Amino acid sequence: xxxxxxxxxxxVFVLATFVGFEIINKVPSTLHTPLMSGxxxxxxxxxxGALSIATQADPVTSSILGGxxxxxxxxxxxGGFLVTDRMLKMFSKKK
Amino acid sequence: MNEANSDAxxxxxxxxxxxxxxxxxxxxxxxxxxxxxxxxxxxLAAFAMLLAVIGTLLEIGLVDYRWILGGLVIGGTVGAIAxxxxxxxxxxxMVALFNGSGGAASTAVALAVVWQSVIEIGATVPAFxxxxxxxxxxxxxxxxxxxVTLSGSYIAYxxxxxxxxxxxxxxxxxxxxxxLSLIIAILGLSAYFAFYAVxxxxxxxxxxxxxxxxxxxxxxxxxxxxxxPVVVSLLNSYSGLAACATGFILSNNVLxxxxxxxxxxxxxxxxxxxKAMDRSLLNVLxxxxxxxxxxxxxxxxxxxxxxTSAGAEEVALVLEDADTVAIIPGYGLxxxxxxxxxxxxxxxxxxxxxxxxxxxxxxxxRMPGHMNVLLAEADVPxxxxxxxxxxxxxxxxxxxxxxxxxxxxCNPLALTDPSSVIYGMPILNVHEARNVFVVKRSLSPGYAGxxxxxxxxxxxxxxxxxxxxxxxxxxxxxxxLPER
Numbered sequence: 420x421x422x423x424x425x426x427x428x429x430x431v432f433v434l435a436t437f438v439g440f441e442i443i444n445k446v447p448s449t450l451h452t453p454l455m456s457g458x459x460x461x462x463x464x465x466x467x468g469a470l471s472i473a474t475q476a477d478p479v480t481s482s483i484l485g486g487x488x489x490x491x492x493x494x495x496x497x498g499g500f501l502v503t504d505r506m507l508k509m510f511s512k513k514k
Numbered sequence: 515m516n517e518a519n520s521d522a523x524x525x526x527x528x529x530x531x532x533x534x535x536x537x538x539x540x541x542x543x544x545x546x547x548x549x550x551x552x553x554x555x556x557x558l559a560a561f562a563m564l565l566a567v568i569g570t571l572l573e574i575g576l577v578d579y580r581w582i583l584g585g586l587v588i589g590g591t592v593g594a595i596a597x598x599x600x601x602x603x604x605x606x607x608m609v610a611l612f613n614g615s616g617g618a619a620s621t622a623v624a625l626a627v628v629w630q631s632v633i634e635i636g637a638t639v640p641a642f643x644x645x646x647x648x649x650x651x652x653x654x655x656x657x658x659x660x661x662v663t664l665s666g667s668y669i670a671y672x673x674x675x676x677x678x679x680x681x682x683x684x685x686x687x688x689x690x691x692x693x694l695s696l697i698i699a700i701l702g703l704s705a706y707f708a709f710y711a712v713x714x715x716x717x718x719x720x721x722x723x724x725x726x727x728x729x730x731x732x733x734x735x736x737x738x739x740x741x742x743p744v745v746v747s748l749l750n751s752y753s754g755l756a757a758c759a760t761g762f763i764l765s766n767n768v769l770x771x772x773x774x775x776x777x778x779x780x781x782x783x784x785x786x787x788x789k790a791m792d793r794s795l796l797n798v799l800x801x802x803x804x805x806x807x808x809x810x811x812x813x814x815x816x817x818x819x820x821x822t823s824a825g826a827e828e829v830a831l832v833l834e835d836a837d838t839v840a841i842i843p844g845y846g847l848x849x850x851x852x853x854x855x856x857x858x859x860x861x862x863x864x865x866x867x868x869x870x871x872x873x874x875x876x877x878x879x880r881m882p883g884h885m886n887v888l889l890a891e892a893d894v895p896x897x898x899x900x901x902x903x904x905x906x907x908x909x910x911x912x913x914x915x916x917x918x919x920x921x922x923x924c925n926p927l928a929l930t931d932p933s934s935v936i937y938g939m940p941i942l943n944v945h946e947a948r949n950v951f952v953v954k955r956s957l958s959p960g961y962a963g964x965x966x967x968x969x970x971x972x973x974x975x976x977x978x979x980x981x982x983x984x985x986x987x988x989x990x991x992x993x994x995l996p997e998r
Contacts, residue, residue: 424765425648432758435771438540439778446547446786448876448901452883455747455783456609457546457556461539462753462776463612464563464769465619467570468760472626473585474577480716481630482581488622489585490592495616498593500560502608505597507553509890 453506460499466492523572531569536771538562543775549896566768602891603848606884610671610746613753617663620756621723624656627763628719641715642708649763654704656759657719658726663752665730670746673739684735696729733799740922740960741798743877744787748795751780787877818957818965824975826984829916830991832949834998836913839863840905842873842944843885846919846954850981853892856918859989860894866998871898873905873915873942875923906943915947918981921960924968934964950974953984 446454469492473485539562545555571582593612600608631645641650672678686692700722707718737745754776761769788795833839841856860870872894878885886899909915917924924944927934944950945968952969954976959965968974977984 425762428762428765428767428770431767431770432762432774435774436778439543439775439780440782442540442544442775443547443779443782443786446783447549448874449883449886449899450547450549450552451783451787451876452605452609452887453552453556454546455750455780456605456612457552457559458543458776458779458783459609459613459616459750459753460556461543461559461563461772462616462750462757463619464539464566464772465616465623465757465760466563467566467766468623468757468764468769469585469619469626470567470570470582471574471764471766472623472630473581474574475581475630479629479634481626481634484622484626484629486581486585488619488626489582490589491615491622492619493586493589494593494596495612495619496563496593497590498597498608498615499612500556500563501594501597502600502605502612503556504553504560506602506605506887507556509887510549510552510896 449510453503456499456503456506460496460503463492463495463499466496468492523575528569528573531565531572532766532768535562535565535569536768538565539772539775543779562772569768602888603851605887606743606746607671607674609750610667610674610742613746613750614664614667614671616753617660617667617749617756620660620753620760621657621664622660623760624653624660624763625719625723628653628715633716637715638712640709640712647708650708651704652759652762653719654700654707654722656756656763657722658700658704658729659752659756659759661723661726662730662733663749663756665727666734666749666752667730667746669731669734670742670749673734673737674742674746676739678735683738686732686736689732689736693729693732696725696732700725700729737798744784744795744798747780747784747787748799751777751784754778754780818970820970821957822975824951824977826977826987826991828975829951829977829988830995832914832951833863833868833988833992834995836863836868836949838869838871838908838912838914840871840873840909840912840915840944840947842875842915842917842920842924842942843878843889844875844918844920844923844960845879845884846981848879848884848888849919850983852918852980852982852985853888853894855982855985855989856889857892857894859985859992860898862989862992866992866995871900871905871908873902873909873944874899875902875920875942876940878920878923902940902942909943910946912947914949914951915944917944917950917952917954918985919954921954921966922964925960925964925966926968927964927966936964944968945971945973948973951977953977953979953981955980 469488473482473489475482538558542555542559542562545551632641637644703718703722711718734745754773758770758773758777761773863870874885922936924942926945928936928939928941931937950973
């Protein structure tokens with residue numbers, strides 16, 4: 420029974436990996452930097468994990484680490500999406 | 515909220531929100547690969563992130579929100595300020611820093627799980643018996659990938675800035691053996707942590723973190739700054755895998771899906787970049803590119819002998835009768851912030867009936883797409899930015915090619931000299947243009963550290979100086995030209 424959710428996770432992992440491989444083909448070089456930046460912001464999804472850890476009020480080691488994780492992950496998420504948008508805004512304004 | 519309600523939330527509503535979020539992530543990433551839809555794709559991905567966060571907050575229900583709110587506010591503010599303040603020229607460095615931040619988050623989550631579920635409950639049995647076999651093993655993996663991403667990204671940031679040994683590769687003796695032993699040590703300690711460690715768990719996991727951080731440093735320092743874009747892209751892929759490992763620890767499928775997607779998409783993007791430079795990924799990672807050539811540069815063959823130089827006025831005289839002008843930007847343009855001056859010069863030339871195009875080498879600047887971003891900032895029309903394959907056939911009939919701080923991407927040795935380190939790299943065939951002006955501060959070599967015979971070609975003149983200043987001078991001279 421312990422293997423249950425883990426195996427499902429493994430299935431999901433393998434399938435999502437294929438999705439990633441399939442999505443990225445023939446990217447114009449103009450978009451390499453923004454795409455890297457956008458994908459990087461998506462990898463800030465660790466935020467979700469950080470949030471579910473930082474739920475304890477007492478300032479014990481785990482809640483401090485969780486709080487730090489929330490800080491780092493939100494820098495990644497907020498900064499990443501905003502900076503990508505700033506780059507892409509410049510391409511879209513003259514069409 | 516009663517029992518049944520909260521059950522419904524955690525067993526139905528939250529999973530549905532997570533599923534929705536994952537699907538939107540996929541659409542967002544897909545749209546990010548097309549110019550027309552890229553911005554919408556980014557917004558979609560950000561929306562998916564918001565959904566995932568809302569889902570998580572619903573899932574954890576009523577808890578103490580002080581750490582969460584504090585973290586979100588501090589991190590969000592820092593991220594937003596950084597994103598708004600960063601100059602377009604430093605974009606690659608910013609991406610590296612954000613990436614490192616993601617790695618730090620994954621490491622911190624894994625450590626927090628260890629403290630929360632093993633140490634703080636005073637476990638008297640090894641980790642696998644407390645949090646399960648798979649989780650215990652994944653913790654080590656998450657710490658490893660997260661820490662390597664963190665320290666590797668920071669080193670990449672320093673290299674991009676040129677502040678670490680001026681971006682030159684740092685080659686330790688026996689570095690491959692050191693790297694291998696560090697990896698073995700991490701794997702051994704992770705196994706010890708999962709199956710045996712009791713009482714000293716905290717120490718063990720911190721040692722794993724420390725060694726992984728050192729590993730990240732060692733993996734990136736032998737790589738030259740010219741290859742940093744590839745490294746950042748690869749580390750970006752790692753940070754996806756780190757998020758994925760975190761997903762396995764917490765049994766959270768949104769984390770697994772988006773992490774795996776970023777992981778594989780990052781690998782593909784890295785391969786695309788390597789291909790643009792005609793290097794294999796392995797070749798980049800083994801590192802040391804350019805370091806052997808710097809020792810041979812004392813030899814006479816790297817000296818320039820027949821260089822002609824030209825001033826702004828001479829450039830303008832040639833531009834006077836030119837029908838087609840190709841501007842080839844490189845990192846020098848970014849350093850000098852010359853994009854607006856270039857745009858003004860191009861406008862002036864176009865007013866006189868000269869056709870101006872831009873030839874963008876896939877790896878010009880510090881990161882693919884770097885030049886496009888800069889020129890877009892100066893409102894250069896997107897249609898006049900030509901990729902290498904589009905512009906190369908036309909260069910033969912181009913009257914004037916102006917190189918702005920570009921070097922290796924136009925080095926004809928890549929076509930002619932099989933012994934050259936850059937042999938085989940696709941280049942812009944600038945040497946075929948009728949007149950070539952090279953705006954550059956000195957004859958110093960580019961990242962590859964080699965001589966560029968283009969600079970002493972008969973049809974080439976060097977314009978020594980800062981790209982922005984030189985372009986402004988040329989612009990002033992062009993304004994003085996008679997109408998035609």
